[in-house]
Amino acid sequence: MKLPIFLAYKTILRGNKGSLSLTIFILLAVFLNLLFIDSIFAGIAKTMDDGKINYQYGEVIIEPKEDEKYIKNANEFVNEINDFYYVKSVTSRIRSGATFFNDKNNDGRDVAKFGGAGGVIGIDAENDNKSIDIKSTVFEGRYLKKNEIGSAIIGADAAGGYGSSPFPRDLEGVLVGDTIEVEYYNGISREYKIVGIFKTKNFDVDSALIVTKKELNSVLGTTGEASEIIVRLNDRSLSKKAVSDFESVQDAGYEISDWDEKLEFGRSINKSFDMIGGILRIIGSIVAGLVIFIIIFVDILNRRKQIGIMKAIGVPQIYITNSYLIRGMFYTSVGMILGYLCMEYCVIAYFEKNPIDFPMGWMVPYIKIESLKMSIILFTIAGFVGSFLPTIREVRKKILDLMR
């Protein structure tokens, strides 16, 4: 391999720098395109997952058994799981189904009614945002204060009038300072002054009304119970271990699920995206192979006389072929590396500062390691085939035909 490497190295080093730059730039662009399309799908899937994890389920969620309404000794359980080294934060919440009414003109007429999915959530306003950061999504008004009574913050989808919503009906434009009536499923009605409006882009959350735990306890007659305990971990990959560990705490007897189990809907979309991404990746690789083929073919056409010279001297064909293969693989590798760096440090860096506004969240393109590996493998194969075919085609020609 010494001579092929030597020839490839010298021709790259001393060849036309403009052609070299153009070749590598084209391959960079092809690989970048391959990664970008894939990263958009992965980014959408991740945005959906993150939306559910960050605003709804955490990495692990603990719920009562199907036939029970509440987790009874919630505080004790929270204290126990807080001791695990990988637990970042824990919050317990209480929930209730309810219907919201907005009497816009305070005249009892044209009352907007909303009985959406979110219901009412009672939170510990002081600590909840360490686990579920609703606070930062409040775009009008303010967040709840500790033990605040008679106030609520409402999700944009329930409030209405704050962009597209998946619900056919909403409260038709609740503003900060408005008062809405909430009729709980136990028959109790309360009026709340809206102090803030939030938008997480997770419609399960954005259709909810959030009050303090103290307020909701007073409605439901609960004290230390919880409807759900949400656990955030330092490392998402430890969620299965966490579920297993938590199940053994006090022989818990609760429904303990990790985020992956909770994202059934998201998983099926992810699979569809993976499939589309895979098809696009294969098409992209074929295009990449053709581009590499054309580039190497043009390069070889410009060098066919040199191939003839080397053949005339008696340099074995395999050395000549290998030297062009090495060149082709060098172009491909550098194109891939630069394409990846460009994607990571230019494209993704740009979108991290300027995320794309998708209905399910702020999307930043995301490169999945598996997809990256597959793209590298496919691009390398494309590079090899794209380099090998034109090379072998020319190298096999007669010396005098090459020398003409």
Add this chain to the structure above:
Amino acid sequence: MKKNILKVEKLVKTYKIDSPSPILALRGVDFTCQEGEFVGLMGRSGSGKSTFLHQLALLDVPTSGYIELAGVDVSKLSQKKRAVFRLKTLGYVFQDYALIPELNLYENIALPMMALKVSKSKYHLEIVEIIRRVGLEGRENNLPSELSGGEQQRVSIARAIINKPKILFADEPTANLDVESATVIMELMRELVDKYNQTIIIVTHEQDDEKYLDRVVHLTDGKFF
């Protein structure tokens, strides 16, 4: 008595052999050359002299006939063995120098040695000596584009003889050169014959070159006269 190093019998080369009007470039040529002989092939354009040289140097495959080079019947060699034979036994100087533009003078000359997997420690001194012999000391790192036509042709000769070939072929090596450079090249080849007993077969148009040659053969319409 000098022995024959090259023997050709009834060599035929036909182009477009399957067409209704094939071109008969060589019409049953017989030819011999002795070791250490400097032979010139002359003839008008299209007479078949380059075609003949290509067959001898194994750059092309004849339609029929027998070629023996350095005691080997090369007409029976496979493609692969022909390449190895060219590398080890023959040298070829092209009219247009045919240097690799990205390799410097030293590397162009070293190319056949590298193809033979000879280590640099073994060929380095030989290259230094050959560079001195062709009068290009101090130009080792120059790329072909930095050399004149005459200098490039001297590099081409150095590359062709670095493997100590039994026979050196040259296809109009002075055609692209000025008179002064052409003289240097012909004197260099004469010196190779006189000092190192190198066998050289050269195609030339120049009548002036005859004074350097031991023998001149004339080709007309694919036959010697």
